[in-house]
Amino acid sequence: MMSAKLSPARAILAAFLLFLVTGPLWLPEFHVTLLNYIGLYGLVALGLVLLTGVGGLTSFGQAAFVGLGAYTTAYLTTAYGVSPWLTLLAGLGLTLAFALCLGFITLRLSGHFLPLGTIAWGISLYFLFGNLEWLGGHTGMTGIPAVSLFGLELKDSRSFFYLIWVVLLGAMLATRNLLDSREGRAIRALKGGTVMAEAMGVNTARSKIVIFTVAALYACVSGWLYAHLQRFVNPTPFSINQGVEFLFMAVIGGVAHVWGAVVGAGLITVLKQWLQDLLPELLGQSGNFEVIVFGLMMIFVLHRARNGLWPAIARLVPAQKQERHAVAAAEPLPRRQMPAAGTVLLQAEGVTKRFGGLVANKDMALTVQAGEVMALIGPNGAGKSTMFNCISGVNPPSEGRISFLGQPVAGLEARDIARLGLSRTFQHVRLLSGMTVLENVAIGAHLRGRHNYLAAGLRLERAEEARLLAEAARQIERVGLAEHMFDAAGSLALGKQRIVEIARALAADPCLLLLDEPAAGLRYLEKQALAELLRKLRGEGMGILLVEHDMDFVMGLADRVVVMEFGEKLAEGLPEEIQKNPAVLEAYLGGVE
Template sequence: MAAQKNPIPLLGPAKRRNEIVGLVVLALAIVVLPFVASPSMLGIVVFAMIFALPAIGLNLLMGLAGQVSLGQAAFFAAGAYTHAILLTRYDVPGPLAAVAGVAVAMLLALLVGVPLLRLHGHYLALATLGLGFIVMILVRENDFTGRNTGIHGFSRPEVFGVSIDNNAFFLWFVAPAVLVALALAMNLTRSRTGRALSALNDSGIAAESLGVPTFRLRLGVFVLSGGLAGLGGVYYAYHVSLVSPAVAELHLSVEFLLMAVLGGLGSVWGALIGAVIVEWLGEGLRDLIPILIPGASGEVQLVGYGLALVLVILAMPGGVHQFLDSLWKRVRSTASRGRPATAQAAPADDDLADVELSVSTPVAPGEIVLEVRGLTKRYGGVVAVDDVSFDVRAGRIIGLIGPNGAGKTTCFNMISGALTPTAGEVRLFGQSIAGKHPHIAARLGLTRTFQNLQVFTSTDVRGNVYMGRYLRGRAGFVRGILGLQGHEQRRQLADADELLRAFGLDDVPQMAAGDLPFGRQRIMEVARALASEPAVLLLDEPMAGLTGAERDRLARLLRSLRTAGLTTILVEHDVGQVLSLADEVIVLDDGVVVSHGTPEHVRHDPAVIAAYLGDTATTEPASTDTVAPEAAAPEKVTIKKEAR
């Protein structure tokens, strides 16, 4: 999908107030609109409100979970047909039939989501496209659903004895559902679950390494999206008093997709804006083109409709909402021109701030926390890692070094769960984690950083570190939707702010994470990993791109964390830093362990000298200019040790 995704800033009191004000203004506009709008415009708005419900669901699915679906019409049809069948064939009361319609749509989403969400990208889009065709054929070829004729003969509902028999009343009838859907979607977007989904969309492997369960969360938002589509189908059936196979056709799924993309992915308001635009273009051009081109046929009108959509997408690739938001920010930036810019350079090399960092470990220092036995990875005839075995004890720093291509990162990936080993076993605190998803290891207390930066670009620096607190939160899907997690979120944000101060990032908390200089992105990634309070931390070249001052800062912090009980496995090309920091060093060459022992032993091991360090390394480290002195400045960071 070429459309851009809107970034999601962390929610503050001002933003929450703005959302509430927006909902109030929308409610007032809906009340007034029937008195000022023309009948044709009122009809457009009514259909836009109905179609906004599946569009909101699709926006959550695509904008948050990053899953493209072309089968939204299938859930729309499920809700509409269930509702109509219960009304006409079983004389079920309207409210109960409506609830059943939504429930059936959600059940269908659950049943198809379990197998389909194991697919990604265009594979998922094609699979959901097939789902739409299946539902359309079933309702078209089944007597129970009325075949091509569909189901009709049911009247519009009554509310408090008032028949909803015109567009004005129906607008007021559907509006509460749309307002509630908008509010719930906003809550989900800003919630712990919503931020985890957004992080998965940015970097699935990084999010999973922080404990985010990918499949479960994506399935949850898929089911919610299907339920909103089913609710839209219920209102559609009421409005037109007819349900035919047209409600399951591909063009309707494409319309829902256009609404989400045109409005702006990741923006709840964008779904509503997109629904209004698509409906206005469809109906408005039907009236306008015959005036511009007398005698124009329906095909010409469709061409005009398509051209208008293409022009809108080209002019606003991020959607209308993002365009308006960018315009507003530009106006504010112009008004505040002349103020000093936010600092981006690294802070001065002063002592670390006096903050508390927590380390959680279930074992005493010196006990084995990680066991690696016979770890092997083959790619066809190429052996990347061959029969690697070692133990890691609590409260120690283990250095993993070797020349380029030695298999260090491959080992990391197999230990953390990002890669399934061909053979071998990995046990963390006695539990097997080999071949399991990274979030399993994260929940047991192991997290990691990455050789190639994995930054959550959809949020700011503070939001990245806040995501590291995911496992320390408890608010789930339901609490997130209902907005019942304010206290927990404030506490987690306060913890994230402490880490920002500890790592010297408190001058750029609201800067887009992708705009940070490379070295500070490295620091942010380490801070994010430590935010989860791991017992075992895997650092894959954390000092790459850092200045000398930043390296010294990180080295002092790692020593303090070791004292507090944190176990660290460090892959680093700066051999001098590894030898000065590590308690043990493991040397890989061509995927095989060639040496394992103390830094002094490894420094003088002939096998290491021959394979990696070179003849000059027999007396000095390979990188003497970056070796952090053992007598470093006293560390000011206060470290808490907590039992898991």
């Protein structure tokens, strides 16, 4: 029987797990204690990987959530004799309530206001812990009981070691599962901007709240473990300084990588201990000089390794050659029933869009029917993309009526309009450059999945995930990019990136497709292939609204053409009529001569 050969990465992982299993049996007590703290801090940093590294939301206040978990179990076990395991549930419930309340307020902020908001509530909770006498004030609380597991009391650091690391490894596995799912792609889309994600049907506000809450719950569990390891709590470990240190750990380790949380926590914890011993000997006086070193180290890492240390460490492991296999076959997703040819899909009347004193669209009107290609043309700055944004819900109109399949949609969220069967591409390509073409296109199928974050973390949605990826692969093959399916989207030429956007829009199974300059950057043969694809989609009953500057492409494809100038409709008609219209020739096509 042939023995399976472990890859270098799997061999290193196996060695690491073996070290964790056997370490407490032979390591000195000091090193076991150090590893315990690395595990506790790694759990908080893992939440920041999800929140900051993947979701793009910076938080300095995670130490306050650690304090919530610690103080909840400290108070309930000492004052009322509640079982530590029940206090864990109580702490999670309290943290969930706090996280939802703070999240709904804080996550509405953007830019530098968001991290400032997290600093504000981080400081507030810290002083709350210290000023409540029934929580021991700044002196703290003692007498926290040990945790019992299967009748065994975990009284010392060696026995507690296994509980900490099992919890951390379980959280890491759940986080990896979550990121490798439909909901994980929605979370990763947050960092690339919410406009594209919302247009693909992602509820970005919900995704932000979820990762904020999950990061808070990780911190709460860390606080619960900390309280029962120390058997004593006071406010000092939950200050804003510790919150900054947690963020240091995540950034230095690799803020977008699950294993970066462990690397960062390990490096900072060990380095801090080493510097606390070394610096007083070198400088001849005691003080928090290690903070200065951490600051300099952070500046160095941000300059030299912006993605943290984990990617550099991962590159040292010999890469195993991976054959690119086709996406696993899966049962097709349900298809939308296409409206009959000639059915009015989209009707816009009197659409006006103002940006302060600037009128970008004025009294615009157009219709798009099932089974036709409608082209929207005009000079640069005519307001075509603004009209697209009004139709798709990205920027609702200031005035006017827009109906889709007979339902008023002006003022609806982009994701709600997408759910009705409208999908789009963008004038400026909006892809997640670090993700593969397959993953980018699968975002388009987001609304066709149903499983939630919990199912993703527990890996209970594999059948649905296989169907979503199979649908994405089908659309990639449909647009002629099968050979790039597993390439990073950012590595493709601009023209091919536009085709990826079309595949992503098609993965949503729309009945109306809005294409904003899809032929820009394409070569002649690629434009021909795109035109053939759009004709095929038209033949299947799909309506297509097209913005394009290539007049040969437009006139050879469109059934009807609307011309815009200065935000208003200049002309509408068949392609041959538009080509002969004197006003159009004067404004856009070069004049009558």
